[in-house]
Amino acid sequence: MTRFPGAVTIITTRTPEERRGITATAVCSVTAEPPSLLVCVNKKTGTCAAIAETGRFNVNLLPDPSHDLAMRFAGVGGVTGEEKFAIGEWTDDARGVPLLANARVAFSCEVTEKVEAGSHQVFIGRIVDIHHGDGAALVFEQSRFHRLQPL
Numbered sequence: 752m753t754r755f756p757g758a759v760t761i762i763t764t765r766t767p768e769e770r771r772g773i774t775a776t777a778v779c780s781v782t783a784e785p786p787s788l789l790v791c792v793n794k795k796t797g798t799c800a801a802i803a804e805t806g807r808f809n810v811n812l813l814p815d816p817s818h819d820l821a822m823r824f825a826g827v828g829g830v831t832g833e834e835k836f837a838i839g840e841w842t843d844d845a846r847g848v849p850l851l852a853n854a855r856v857a858f859s860c861e862v863t864e865k866v867e868a869g870s871h872q873v874f875i876g877r878i879v880d881i882h883h884g885d886g887a888a889l890v891f892e893q894s895r896f897h898r899l900q901p902l
């Protein structure tokens with residue numbers, strides 16, 4: 752799967768106590784009607800428990816450059832929970848779920864289905880709002896970040 756390029760996102764949610772988020776490439780469009788997507792979240796992460804608890808999440812597609820943010824939300828250096836949000840410009844959507852202000856695009860989702868798949872929980876989310884930004888997306892492949900170039 753390291754040979755499989757993935758758009759880099761930060762999946763976020765908010766519990767009554769704190770904001771949670773992880774860097775994730777396992778994000779995929781599911782249906783157009785209704786508009787939905789899926790995310791695969793490791794069950795060991797606090798974000799997985801928080802999404803299961805709240806039934807809400809946002810998918811923030813990272814702009815280029817933002818690999819520092821991607822590494823932070825991957826937990827590099829042992830950073831976790833609310834601490835991850837110390838860098839980047841964060842706002843909230845109408846439900847109070849964290850939105851990255853300069854995301855290429857961000858989707859506000861409500862969980863409609865959950866599937867247990869080994870180490871991961873697959874959440875299917877109905878898209879209830881879309882937030883558009885500018886710039887190019889950031890891509891991850893062969894354990895490195897890449898820039899998109901038109902052919």
Ligand SMILES: Cc1cc2nc3c(=O)[nH]c(=O)nc-3n(C[C@H](O)[C@H](O)[C@H](O)COP(=O)(O)O)c2cc1C
Pocket residue numbers: 759772773774775776777778791792793794795796797798821822824825826830831832891
């Ligand atoms: C480029 C990249 C893509 C990742 N994709 C996923 C993913 O799709 N799903 C996932 O559960 N973890 C993914 N991770 C790992 C999580 O970001 C990491 O386990 C998480 O941030 C740990 O958070 P915590 O220490 O706060 O629990 C990815 C990491 C990187 C660097």
